[in-house]
Amino acid sequence: MRSDNLLRRERLLHPLTAVSLALVILAAFVPIFGDRLMMNIAIMAMIYIILGHSWNLLTGLAGMFSITHALFFGLGVYGMSISVAKFHLPIIAGLLVGLLINIVMSAIVGMIGSKLSGLYFVMAQVGLSQTIYTLSIQLFPLTGGVTGLSMPREYLMDKSTLYWIALILAILTTLAFAFIRKSRMGTMFVALKENPDLSLSLGSNVGKWRIMATVMSASMASLAGSFYALFMMSNNPEVFSMVISLKIIIVVIVGGIGSVWGPIVGSSLVVMDELIRGIMPTTMAPFSVIIYALVLIIMAIRHPEGLISIGRSIGLKLEGKSMKKVSISK
């Protein structure tokens, strides 16, 4: 049995056409209303799309519940900013350094993930990310401590340039995710998620596939991180924070776990967040975090398949089919 049957039922329309369509529409808005605020919000949304795909690959496809995903993102940020600000390397080198660190780290996480599962894996990740966070503060001469490092001003890019880079990166990762999901590798990931014991008996090396999934996912997150460093022109230990990890998860959960569309739809939440913050009086600021949290609770309990599934189930009901249940983790 080819287990991509499992996937086919979820598929809304051919992911490649869908993605290019949506992104082109999105891009088309910018020249019309192209002010800085909007581009800024759009860039943040793109970053979360990339991170969302990255998380989706690891958790949605491979079934390894990544709770501290900001770890990979943060390493990408630090790889870029340290190489550029400290060692005056070109941007491309910063990108590669970030990738390299991430590959090492993700191999470790993947190895742990192939040995541990469930709560144990989650706790190991928390331990690892705490260690990295502490080191990022303590290795002050290298990392700049809590205040971080400034990138030289000549690397400052125009907002619209940044926007286009973000757009291209988002499209590329979306395509990559769609491709991986369809490929034999993706099939393997899903098979491992659905039934690790069965896959083991079929002779596939669970550890190898899990490490592979982690490395690929971390590379995507690293890309987002390196870009974020260029966007922010600095680094900061905050990039490892739980809030970012949580936001990544929320974006995918709200959109729809395991689906190509998930992060794209979910990133609308980032946009919403910015808008809500603009409307709310500042004294009410803590309430917006609370609202965020409540959205997460409601989505996780009521609609774990995500917003996209609500839409899809409407579409499917017309054809008289029922939905496939998707769970967050095994």
Added chain:
Amino acid sequence: MGIDTFINIILNGILIGGVYGLVASAFTFQAGALQIVNFSYGSSTMLAMYLTFFLIKEWNIPIVFAVVILFALFFTIGWIMRRTILNNTNHGTQILTTMAVELVIINLVIIFFTGFPRDMAIFEKRINITDTISVGLTQLICFFLAAAVLVSFHLFLNKTWAGMSIRAVVQKKEIANIMGINSERIMDLAFSISYLIIAIAGIMLMTMFQVEPHFGNYMMTISFLVCVTAGIGNMGGSFLSGIIIGILSALITTLLGAQFHDPVLFGLFVLILLVRPNGLFNSSKRIARQI
């Protein structure tokens, strides 16, 4: 460094470790026995600390009433959480929803109590064992109180009908049902009781430390550490490994330097997870027996 100093540091580690053990025991009870992963655990402890502070210090409620109010409140919080957001068995969903609850708690605390650090301003008396060796009185009381709470919780689980039915539900829900035990109600009860332990731990921590809205993070990591060393679900072990963590963290600070505290401790934590995922004291997955 003299031997006296060494003994002092170790004693201090043991006493603080006992309280860590108590803090972690409720987490390990929830995760191991009830199969509920509660990431809002740390912030719940923090909330208990803030409430203790405000009930006693700011609103001047007599201590006995304050404790009763706190218990009632936490029992209710536990009950409501279990009935609403933890009414499922998927760990992923539980982690996400409880992390969201953590955000809610932290921000509510900031709104109502401000982010200002609070301290009960209780000055600890030292008891001199010899001229150079001394232990803190508050710490000592807390240590024995923690032990007493754990022992009485153990007795509750083993000697009372409610405790026995909790264990029965945890082990075989369906069979407990056909024996006439309302498993949902019992799970609610068990979870609420674990929140009582959190309340007790909160009171103890408040006498020892100052509290700020992000205090919970620290308690959460400590709980993870303790819980993993003991083996998830092993409550007796959690007290013991709380003490081990207490000693270890004191030793790292003393011998290596404080800057190595976190990396070494967390490195060790990941290592234990990889080498002995069931904890140092658990030979197999015999988890429910030790609760």
Added chain:
Amino acid sequence: MIFMLLQISSLNVTLSGLKILQDVSLHINEGELVVVVGANGAGKSTLLRTITGLNPAESGSIQYMGKEIANQSPTTLPATGLCMVPEGRQLFPEMTAKENLLIGAYHYRKDSKRVANNLKKVYEMFPVLEKNADRIASTFSGGEQQMISIGRGLMSEPKILMIDELSLGLAPMVTEALFKTIKELNRSGISIMLIEQNARQALKIADRAYVMESGRIVMEGSGEELLNDDHVRVAYLGL
């Protein structure tokens, strides 16, 4: 007239799209020992689980002492005297033998005299349990575990004890002894519904018996009648 304790009529059960029970009707009179035999997967266990409310009934009725109990919450049943000894013993593995027995008395837990009394009775019936009262249940042998499981059932003071696969995975000697115990229990006044794959021994002690095949009752008669029936002999006794 004989009092009909449990009456099931035209019961249908569907689980995840599969029809497990079809139009099942049977009854148990007071003081009777009724055996249901059938091959693996015939729906015997589902029948019991439906009676106790663990599985939903689709249609039909289950009347216990004249009251409809289909789709009732399982937690309400022990108090009415309906008790199941589940398939594969299903003890609480990390509790002691004594605690396992005590759980059976949960519904009258406040009456400590009654609890102690019943516990004594069970210990008399299975002395081995009294000797090892504080041992963890999962460390007992299969036969002893079955004793605990039956004992737990008895602790709830049942009018009907429904036993699922008494002999599953047990040595012949042990099985024999247990069958004897069951017969004795029945004589002491407890109605028993026994579900068995081991048809020969079960039918020997049965007052009445039913044969179940792919979710239907295909035969009914006294234990002796069925033992001598050709179909049963070929299909279940291997003769």
Added chain:
Amino acid sequence: MLKKTIGTILSTFLLASTLAGCASSSSSAKDESSSSSSKGSEPFKISMITPLTGNNTFGGNEFKNGAELAIEHLGGEINGRKIEMEFADGPDQNATLSEFERLYNKGSRVFVSGYGSGADRTFATMVDEMQVLYLSLAWDKDLIQGKSDYFYRVGANVVDFSSGAMDQAVSVGEKYLGKDAKDLKVAVVYTSNFEHIVEPFKERAKKLGVKLALVEAYPNDTKDFVPIITKLKNTDYDILVPFQGVTDGTPFQKKMHELKYTPPLTIGAGIYYDTPVFSNLGNDITDGILSQSYVTPFINEEAAKGSKKFREDYKKKYGHDPLTHALQAYGIVNVLAKALESVDPAKWDDTKELAAAVKKLDIDYGELPWYWGVSFDKNNSNTKADKFILGQWNNGSLETVFPDNLKTKDPIIPWEKK
């Protein structure tokens, strides 16, 4: 085919609606800004993005209060034109940046930095391009990368502050302990969050030949200080210099008191020891402790005009004594006010002119309530934000003991603890 179409329509709708939503909100904001710049009599907005949620809520609110009070003291107007503070929440770098863009879009062109100022590095690189005047209080030494016309560091920088603390230690050592820099032994204890503050301190020590007897950096969530204090007890040193924050300063000193341990001499450097919160610990603990800080409101009234008024009104309005944070915010708004005074109100919306006015500012020490003067160097760093005071807790209040012109009392060294 049907579900394809519905799915596409739905998702496009979602994206479109969110984008349209933000576009409409921003375009309406644009109208506002254009109308405000056309008149000149509209209230002039000064924006501050400061953490009102998250980890740094406390300091963030101090900043907000200080700036609010500054506007109130200015009477809400300068040269006849109304001025208003506009606050936004910046719990982290990313939120700060997007709030910045949002306020910019609504027409804000003048910003003062909030507490922590996590995104000031980002702003330092981009305000020139955006022509936004940014007055920063961030103190990272490499904050400003190259020449800028719009980004000004009005506060002190960390190198001055931290090496200044070493100098203070040495001069106290020479004057009161009779020890040469070469003989002086200093123990330094700090949370690893302050690594960047302590680094120049260590360098300075090396340069002066001061021996660092103990350097202990503990993780920022440390709760149990017994091991560290025990280590201190077993170290031979003359001066203890703790660099601590609000979450670790109190427990540290409290524990020292409980363990009945008094260091030979304590010079708290920076963040926490000068706060009234610290004094809540009780006189037994705080008395005698020296503390270097930025200028505080608790200095000689004659030396810094308005500091007493600030202190008293702040307490009246917010119920507690102001921290140095509040004074920083109060001060930076006042600096901006000085620049505004020198420009015709109608031209305030021309940021370029305003920035030039800021650059030209030359304010002497003591003219402003925060004592510091203002005079920018070629990198737009304020060269007159280099004075730090040394205070000493005396009977529950922090008395300024150094420098001489600001002092309210003479230092008592050595302080005999009861």
